[in-house]
Amino acid sequence: MTSTTRRKFLSLAGATLAGAGAAGCSIISGGDTSSGSGPSKIDRPLDKTRTLVTYFSVPETDSPDNMTEDEENSTHIVDGKVLGNTQYVAQIIENRTGADVFRIETAEDLPLDHDTLEDLALEQQEANERPKLKALIPNLQEYDTVFIGYPIWWYDLPMPVYTFLEEHDFSGKNIILFGTHGGNRLGETVEAITEKLSDSTVISNAFTISRDDMDNSEAEVSEWLDSLG
Numbered sequence: 001m002t003s004t005t006r007r008k009f010l011s012l013a014g015a016t017l018a019g020a021g022a023a024g025c026s027i028i029s030g031g032d033t034s035s036g037s038g039p040s041k042i043d044r045p046l047d048k049t050r051t052l053v054t055y056f057s058v059p060e061t062d063s064p065d066n067m068t069e070d071e072e073n074s075t076h077i078v079d080g081k082v083l084g085n086t087q088y089v090a091q092i093i094e095n096r097t098g099a100d101v102f103r104i105e106t107a108e109d110l111p112l113d114h115d116t117l118e119d120l121a122l123e124q125q126e127a128n129e130r131p132k133l134k135a136l137i138p139n140l141q142e143y144d145t146v147f148i149g150y151p152i153w154w155y156d157l158p159m160p161v162y163t164f165l166e167e168h169d170f171s172g173k174n175i176i177l178f179g180t181h182g183g184n185r186l187g188e189t190v191e192a193i194t195e196k197l198s199d200s201t202v203i204s205n206a207f208t209i210s211r212d213d214m215d216n217s218e219a220e221v222s223e224w225l226d227s228l229g
């Protein structure tokens, strides 16, 4: 990828923000009600023993000291520990629900340098690749509600998340989506996942929060969880 392409992502992100502002929407808050076609609520309280929180997240450093701007953008520090933004949201959901957690990881380590990671992500997207995962959920049959969290990468899902969706059988399950982003909110990822998981109930009330708003995420996530029913 050229730096011209990278600039394109930034300027389009800016355009999205400007558009949202003009429409009078909150531009960085969470609790986005997406236009997906599923129900906006789950039909019963969450049973923590039957609920699994899954997420993909790439914090670009594990050291809280002397971070670059890119590293700060992709991380949130909790008690001195560096978490990815999506990882942090997953942790809040875990704490609030008591559910089990599964982290989606690629078999090969991803580059932590931001530009190198962006280049790789774009190459994978252009080639419609399905990067191999380190592990699959061993006991998916034990869960009937699965949260799936991801960052927006190049306006879309990271390709490893497509691998994750395709290598599991989510049929009959409630699927609840959450994402973090740098300006593009959820893009069309809820629609993409709803189409892909056509035998599941994908809840339309997906959550999104900007990487610039992570300090507010605990309250935003709690409010969203309460709104799920």
Ligand SMILES: Cc1cc2nc3c(=O)[nH]c(=O)nc-3n(C[C@H](O)[C@H](O)[C@H](O)COP(=O)(O)O)c2cc1C
Residues within 6 Å of the ligand: 009, 013, 056, 057, 058, 059, 073, 074, 075, 083, 084, 085, 086, 087, 117, 118, 119, 121, 122, 150, 151, 152, 153, 154, 155, 156, 180, 181, 182, 183, 184, 185, 210, 211
């Ligand atoms: C490879 C890559 C591509 C990205 N593309 C977008 C994008 O198209 N739109 C957007 O809003 N943010 C984009 N971002 C920003 C991330 O969505 C944002 O920083 C997110 O909070 C990262 O989550 P994480 O720390 O859990 O990995 C991109 C980040 C990376 C690393």
